[in-house]
Amino acid sequence: MNPDPSHSELTLPDIVLQSLQSGECIQLLLCKPSDKQVSAFKKVTLRPLIIKGKSHYQFALLRGRQEVHENLLWEESIPRIKELWTEHFREGYLFTQQADYHFRKTKQGHVSMKKHAPTKAQQKEAETHNRSKQYLIPEGVPCAFLEAIGVMSGAGKVKAAQYHKFRQINRYMEFINDIVPSLPGSGELNIVDFGCGKSYLTFATHYLFTKILKRRVNITGLDLKQSVVAHCQQIAKDLQCQGLTFETGDISRFQSGANKYDLSISLHACDTATDAAIAAAVSSDTDVIMAVPCCQHELFQQISSLSQAGLLKHGILKEKIASLVTDALRALVLEICGYRTQVIEFIETEHTPKNLLIRAVKRQRQLPGRELRELVHQFRSLKDQYGINTFYLEQALGEQFKKLCQMPGYAMTGNDG
Structure with missing residues (x-):
């Protein structure tokens, strides 16, 4: 089916590649993994998006119960989707404005294709029509807390130098809005912001729940700097933010x-x-945990690997690897502790290199013992692979985490199935 004779007949159908290159692809889904291991990819969803005026495709890769996002330029997306299809999946769905396509690898050694009427064309048109209305806090509409923290003028105009912060605030609110169904549906919500700093996201969280969702809240912002806490407390008082307090x-x-x-x-x-915040939240049996890590230095001095010596000898690359390993271990710890965890891109990398968000939702039912053992195995293997002897989050959770790692199964309560 692919004109290149050097490839087998199990390559992606031409219509898939053409739709990706032309931009006609609304969504592409790869499923039915070839590998049945818990650690294998279960599903990949691809959709188009624009970043800094350039066409990209966003990959949502589901491995086990953890989803990771990748944003690639369209020319980078083609080899990536070819690799994923060839190595990991047996079935796929392509959605365009003209038609839907279902394709799969057959036992006879080729790829079959079925064409259906389009199901997402109207959705695509609606998204295009509403693109300018997607912000929870729209441009041009005065917002008291954004004015108070210097992001917006009194007339509702976003200051040019603060536009990236305006987008970051809205993006964060979208992430929080996504997990609202995992929170109690009635009554006052208890929320804590660890290391709140200047607290623009603390105020955004308060705005989302009280002004948009009409919920009562008890939000505590915690920070080490007394002067910062006093400043934020004064803003909260001036804006009459009920249920919002700050503590040193x-x-x-x-x-x-x-x-x-x-x-x-x-x-x-x-x-x-960040680990202290996660540990405090886990120990308090918090329903939803959202953390955007900053500098990760703890593992930099420990990390070593004979098989990757050529990579780790470069300081800047070693720092990046240490950061990625740190966040991977954090995600695994949260999974072991009974959370459904995602690692998501928080804001585009041109604004900050620290752009990952760890989002964890407490599960309602316990994981089967087999899946728990697999998670513990992944956690220990990752530590062993990079020569990591101590990990702060593991130590901060103490006996609570140690017992989970020794149990074949565990009981819990929460909001996710």
């Missing part, structure tokens, strides 16, 4: 007391402060 304190010494938090957020808490 160390994340690692945080005690929730009688409070059970429904949502924990942390933005750019430096190094192990």
Whole structure:
């Protein structure tokens, strides 16, 4: 089916490649994995998007219960989707404005194709029509807290130098809005922001729940700097933000007391402060945890691997690997502790290199013992592979985490199935 005679007949159909190159692809789905291992890719979804005026495709890759996103230019997407199809999947669906296509690898050694009437064309037109209305806080509409923190003028105009922050705030609110179904549906919500800093996301969270969703909240912003806390408290007082308070304190010494938090957020808490925030949230049985890590130095001094010596001898590359390994271990710890975890792109890399968001939702039912053992195996193998002896988050959780790693199964309560 592919004109290149050097490839087998199991390559992607021409119509798929043509739709990706022409931009006619609305969505592409690869499923039915060839590998049945828990660690294998289960599904890949691809959709077009524009980043900084350039055409990209966003890949949502589901491995086990963890989803990771990749944003690639369209010319980079073609070899990536070819690789995923060839090595990992047996079936796919292509959605265009003209038609839907279902293709699969057959036992006879070729790819069969069926064409159907389009199902997503109207959805695509609606998305195009509504593109300018997608922000939860729209441009041109005055917003008191954005004016107070210097992002917007009193007339609702976003300041040019603050536009990236305006987009970041809206993006973060979208992520929080996505997990609202995992929070209690009624009553007051208890929320904590660890390492809140200047608190623009704390105010955004308060705005989302009180002004847009009409919920009552009890939000606590925690930070080490007393001057910053006093400044944020004054803004909250001036804006009459009910249910929003700020406290001076160390994340690692945080005690929730009688409070059970429904949502924990942390933005750019430096190094192990992110781990302290995650540990505090897990220990408090928080329903949803959202963390955007900052600098990850803890593993940089430990990390080593004979098989990757050529990669790790370069300091800048070693730093990137250490950051990725740190976040991978964090995600695995959360999975082991009973959370459905995703690692998602938070904001485009031209704004900040620290652009990953770890989002974890408490499961309602326990994982089967086999899946739990596989997660523990992945966690230990990753540590062994990179010569990691100590990991702050593991130590911060102490006996709670140690017992989970030794149990064939575990009981829990929460909001996700």
